[in-house]
Amino acid sequence: MATVETSAEPLSIGEVAERTGLSVHALRFYEREGLLVGPVQRTAGGRRRYTAVDVDWLLICVKLRASGMPLADLKQFAELVRHGPGNEAERLQLLDAHQQRVEAQIQALEECRSVIAWKVSVYTEHLARGEAGGLWDPTVRGNGER
Amino acid sequence: MATVETSAEPLSIGEVAERTGLSVHALRFYEREGLLVGPVQRTAGGRRRYTAVDVDWLLICVKLRASGMPLADLKQFAELVRHGPGNEAERLQLLDAHQQRVEAQIQALEECRSVIAWKVSVYTEHLARGEAGGLWDPTVRGNGER
DNA sequence: CTAGGAACTAGAGCGAGGTCTAGATCAAGT
DNA sequence: ACTTGATCTAGACCTCGCTCTAGTTCCTAG
Known part of the structure; x- marks a missing residue:
């Protein structure tokens, strides 16, 4: 139940990408699409700083x-969470x-x-013997060219 | 192991759509894409006639x-089958x-x-009491607006 | 004969879910 | 100061897997 890393330090987008398996592109995309609960914090220079909660x-x-x-x-779920308590039933x-x-x-x-x-087992068996073909195999059922 | 219906009568595209759950569009599309093992038979008028094998x-x-x-x-699998026996290992x-x-x-x-x-269980419990929030809930962890 | 529905082809269009580009900025090391 | 690399934005672009359109033809029932 613990967070991936229980550090209070905010993370850069690259670090979050690593930890979540999402690409940095995808992370920005998700944000644009409103899939995050809150707006991500930014540094003075405008870079995203993700908290453990994010x-x-x-x-x-x-x-x-x-x-x-x-x-x-x-997105809908995120919206529900964003709009705070009171809609737990919907969530x-x-x-x-x-x-x-x-x-x-x-x-x-x-x-x-x-x-x-x-x-797979049918094939495996076929290969065990030298014979090809079988009931299920279309090319064989029709024999030769269909 | 039996065929859906063991009738030797060939079927129209509409009937096949029903039996497979694919749309007629999808069936034609699959054919064009080379996903079928052999070319589908046609009536004199050019309509497709699907066999039980198809x-x-x-x-x-x-x-x-x-x-x-x-x-x-x-498609690749279909190609292998199409090219007949000898490539069972690949299949x-x-x-x-x-x-x-x-x-x-x-x-x-x-x-x-x-x-x-x-x-779900967390939510259900919350709803059972009157309380909202919980450890996992971002809006609550940060308390109020983030 | 006529109408209506099912099927035909070729090709355009679509929704989902990202990915990538361009051009600029920020930040850290040397 | 300079280089390098990570990020920034906006928006174009891509793949996948169908779906739909248009215009035509086939076929079955009345």
């Missing part, structure tokens, strides 16, 4: 993105909906996995 | 796509690589799932 949020974003949440939803709903999509996706992937595993 | 292949494509295989890989390699990516993706998703589940 980084935490970004890490959450990365997780949500990795699980297929579209940027639009992420929960958003997360909950996403959670269900993730479940469904895992299910689907597991199904795909078993199909693929089956095909 | 449909089987498309169903495999759908599964592979659903598990994130890019069209380019699908296996392609599938195997994909299988690993699927495994990884499932892992990643499961991780995301638990993170999300945790956040």
Whole structure:
């Protein structure tokens, strides 16, 4: 539950890119798109200084993105958080909906996995013998050219 | 292992769309892109007639796509199959690589799932009490406006 | 015969999610 | 002072995976 690095020092965009796995381009892009909860602090010279809080949020974003949440939803979530307390129910709903999509996706992937595993095993077996072809193989079912 | 419908009758593009879940547009698009193993038969009038073999292949494509295989890989796989026996090892390699990516993706998703589940539980708890905020919540960590 | 729906082709268009460029500025080392 | 490298902004550009349009032709039912 700890932050990636529990330092209070603000980080540069490059450092945040490293820590989050997002490119610096993507970080600026996310900011423009309103995916961050608050405006990022700047140095006198105009460079971004990310706080641990910013980084935490970004890490959450990365997780949500990795699980297929579209940027639009992420933006909506950010907006809810930005507008402070009072809308927790809405936030929960958003997360909950996403959670269900993730479940469904895992299910689907597991199904795909078993199909693929089956095909892999068929091929492996074929290669073990010298024979090519098989029931599932279109080129063989039709025999020669289709 | 049975075909969706074991009829020898060839199907129209619309029927195939229904059976595969792909749109007719997508079906034509896939064909143009060379994602099919063989050229689809045509009626005298030029309409496509899909055989059970074609449909089987498309169903495999759908599964592979659903598990994130890019069209380019699908195309390559189709090419291998098209060029007949002798390259089973390559096909296996392609599938195997994909299988690993699927495994990884499932892992990643499961991780995301638990993170999300945790956040959901935090929210749910907050809503059960009347209190808003929490450790993870950026707006609260900074307190008030950031 | 006629109407209507399904399919045809070629190619333009689109939404998502970034990536990259140009040209300028900032900051640190020598 | 000078060089080097990281950042800055605005906006153009890109890939992927379809989707839609236009204009035409096929075919089946009445």
